[in-house]
Amino acid sequence: MCGIVGYIGARxxxxxxxxxLRRLEYRGYDSAGVATMQGEAIHVVKMPxxxxxxxxxxxxxxxxxxxxIAHTRWATHGEPNQTNAHPHLDCRGDLAIVHxxxxxxxDRLKIGLIERGHAFRSETDxxxxxxxxxxxxxxxxxxEAFLAALRDVVGTFGIAVVSRREPRKLxxxxxxxxxxxxxxxxxxxxxxxxxxxxxxxxxxxxxxGDDEAVSLSDTGMExxxxxRTRITKTRESITWTIDEIERGRFPHFMLKEIxxxxxxxxxxxxxxxxxxxxxxxxxxxxxxxARLRGIxxxxxxxxxxxxxxxxxxxxxxxxxxxxxxxTELGSEFRYRKPILDPxxxxxxxxxxxxxxxxxxxxxREAKEKGVLALGIVNxxxxxxxxxxxxxxxxxxxxxIAVASTKAFTGQMIVFSLLTMLLGxxxxxxxxxxxxxxxxxxxxxxxxERILAQSDRIKALAKKYIHAQSMLxxxxxxxAPVAYEGxxxxxxxxxxxxxxxxxxxxxxxxxxxxxxxxxxxxxxxxDSVYEKMKSNLEEAKARRAPLIVLTNEGNEELxxxxxxxxxxxxxxxxxxxxxxxxxxQLFAYHLAVARGLDPDKPRNLAKSVTxx
Ligand code: M6R
Numbered sequence: 001m002c003g004i005v006g007y008i009g010a011r012x013x014x015x016x017x018x019x020x021l022r023r024l025e026y027r028g029y030d031s032a033g034v035a036t037m038q039g040e041a042i043h044v045v046k047m048p049x050x051x052x053x054x055x056x057x058x059x060x061x062x063x064x065x066x067x068x069i070a071h072t073r074w075a076t077h078g079e080p081n082q083t084n085a086h087p088h089l090d091c092r093g094d095l096a097i098v099h100x101x102x103x104x105x106x107d108r109l110k111i112g113l114i115e116r117g118h119a120f121r122s123e124t125d126x127x128x129x130x131x132x133x134x135x136x137x138x139x140x141x142x143x144e145a146f147l148a149a150l151r152d153v154v155g156t157f158g159i160a161v162v163s164r165r166e167p168r169k170l171x172x173x174x175x176x177x178x179x180x181x182x183x184x185x186x187x188x189x190x191x192x193x194x195x196x197x198x199x200x201x202x203x204x205x206x207x208x209g210d211d212e213a214v215s216l217s218d219t220g221m222e223x224x225x226x227x228r229t230r231i232t233k234t235r236e237s238i239t240w241t242i243d244e245i246e247r248g249r250f251p252h253f254m255l256k257e258i259x260x261x262x263x264x265x266x267x268x269x270x271x272x273x274x275x276x277x278x279x280x281x282x283x284x285x286x287x288x289x290a291r292l293r294g295i296x297x298x299x300x301x302x303x304x305x306x307x308x309x310x311x312x313x314x315x316x317x318x319x320x321x322x323x324x325x326x327t328e329l330g331s332e333f334r335y336r337k338p339i340l341d342p343x344x345x346x347x348x349x350x351x352x353x354x355x356x357x358x359x360x361x362x363x364r365e366a367k368e369k370g371v372l373a374l375g376i377v378n379x380x381x382x383x384x385x386x387x388x389x390x391x392x393x394x395x396x397x398x399x400i401a402v403a404s405t406k407a408f409t410g411q412m413i414v415f416s417l418l419t420m421l422l423g424x425x426x427x428x429x430x431x432x433x434x435x436x437x438x439x440x441x442x443x444x445x446x447x448e449r450i451l452a453q454s455d456r457i458k459a460l461a462k463k464y465i466h467a468q469s470m471l472x473x474x475x476x477x478x479a480p481v482a483y484e485g486x487x488x489x490x491x492x493x494x495x496x497x498x499x500x501x502x503x504x505x506x507x508x509x510x511x512x513x514x515x516x517x518x519x520x521x522x523x524x525x526d527s528v529y530e531k532m533k534s535n536l537e538e539a540k541a542r543r544a545p546l547i548v549l550t551n552e553g554n555e556e557l558x559x560x561x562x563x564x565x566x567x568x569x570x571x572x573x574x575x576x577x578x579x580x581x582x583x584q585l586f587a588y589h590l591a592v593a594r595g596l597d598p599d600k601p602r603n604l605a606k607s608v609t610x611x
Contacts, residue, residue: 002100003072005197006160009188013068020197021051026400028605029072030080035087035096036068040164046085069160071098078123088127090134095163099126101156101177173213181206189216203238207381244397254401254598262444264406267395268413278433280420288390298325301333301362302350305404311480312576313415321423330358334365342370352407353607354382378407401599446568450581461589473502474522481576485583492598493590502535513542520547526572
């Protein structure tokens with residue numbers, strides 16, 4: 001989604017801002033722009049399309065100065081064209097503003113501003129804020145005008161502003177849309193909606209909280225609330241490195257991240273398992289361990305791929321920890337008025353970014369009802385990580401490709417650890433705990449064996465490159481994996497793919513099957529394998545081409561399958577972690593074979609910070 005970069009210091013702001021925008025490109029956007037200040041002059045350059053187009057425009061018309069703000073826009077209000085691109089100015093061009101989020105009361109504010117003589121240039125909700133600040137700044141010092149405008153706004157925002165009134169100050173504020181300040185050497189400051197924008201310059205950061213503002217100047221940084229109460233913030237250190245947000249030897253981030261999965265499993269389990277004792281230790285849950293013993297129901301809330309990880313988690317928690325669990329889409333949970341009992345229920349918010357608006361909304365709905373809110377989050381310091389009562393980090397490292405892969409694997413690993421922890425608090429035996437732990441520790445090497453088949457899967461993808469539609473089937477633990485495989489194929493290769501719990505085949509989708517409609521079936525040898533074999537027969541009888549994923553050494557499906565993919569064996573509850581990897585590779589290679597960029601699928605954003 002939209003990205004914000006800001007800078008004040010001694011360097012050429014344009015260079016820092018462009019570099020930051022490039023690092024935010026992965027988030028998805030459709031236009032880009034910068035505003036710098038030199039003396040009291042504001043220089044704005046913006047372009048529809050990619051950051052490379054903005055770079056070309058800046059080569060023709062440079063933006064001088066050592067303070068500035070920049071933005072990549074993902075259109076919500078108004079087309080993705082040059083006029084609607086950020087930054088936006090007030091009537092007199094005295095200030096420039098960039099904004100992530102949605103101003104929900106913008107139409108009402110806009111009507112009032114037009115009546116009072118303000119002239120709008122764009123169709124955006126953002127421009128309203130520029131004119132509001134302008135209006136307050138006629139009677140108030142700039143800082144007060146900035147905060148007064150924010151108090152009028154309903155909705156979500158990460159905002160950054162520069163003004164001719166205070167030419168060596170950069171103001172920023174957030175409500176619901178992340179912002180992080182990077183503290184550089186010799187009094188320079190960086191601003192980003194994502195640490196990736198500033199990691200090349202500094203690791204020392206301060207995360208702004210909701211309803212917090214910051215002013216950055218040559219003399220220092222001040223943080224305060226919207227009513228101007230000073231706030232003392234703690235400095236934090238970013239632990240990941242620049243290498244982790246670069247592609248290295250891989251042609252795409254997505255392929256790099258798929259290949260990082262053995263390391264993700266190692267990192268997610270490191271220091272968290274006592275395999276012989278059959279115990280999982282999750283430091284982030286230590287303070288709530290006693291409360292967890294009394295939990296009788298769990299709700300897992302999340303979106304997209306994280307939602308599907310939650311479904312796998314539900315199966316694990318019910319089967320092994322014996323806790324009734326429901327997985328729900330954040331966007332549904334928050335509005336359906338869920339009945340929750342704070343005495344015995346907990347909610348688990350699952351999110352790679354920790355910034356997904358629908359998941360945050362669901363988590364807050366639960367917190368308002370006094371329910372224990374837990375997080376399974378990848379992005380350290382993100383909103384969900386900070387606003388939940390306790391949680392477990394996934395430790396997958398930054399995920400740059402829009403399509404989630406390694407975070408999904410990491411989330412499933414965390415669910416298996418949580419299942420062990422809650423299970424051992426209840427009736428899970430040491431032997432069962434120990435078996436799960438030893439299987440978890442064996443996974444990285446097994447994942448490597450699957451990754452080694454990438455070229456075979458590439459050839460397979462080429463064979464199915466012209467498919468118009470596909471059905472992906474799985475059962476029990478692997479039904480969510482089928483849904484995830486279909487989601488990956490849709491979002492990357494733009495092929496209509498439907499994931500189905502295989503038992504549902506004969507209740508409807510079987511009507512679609514014919515020789516041009518491939519079926520990819522997950523048929524690893526688990527408790528539902530025999531049932532899956534019947535589904536394969538049903539599909540074969542309709543002459544649908546069959547791609548079958550099964551275990552190494554299982555030759556009995558050679559007869560029925562048109563193509564086979566083999567994966568190593570593990571226990572059923574962990575099988576999704578292995579089975580999803582060939583599906584990720586298949587979707588990736590399908591996209592590349594179809595000439596598409598798997599890192600930046602059309603219309604998608606990496607983190608969906610609006611509803
Ligand atoms: O950052 P989150 O895990 O909360 O994001 C949730 C979804 O938006 C995300 O998984 C989305 O479905 C991806 N495009 C999947 O590849």
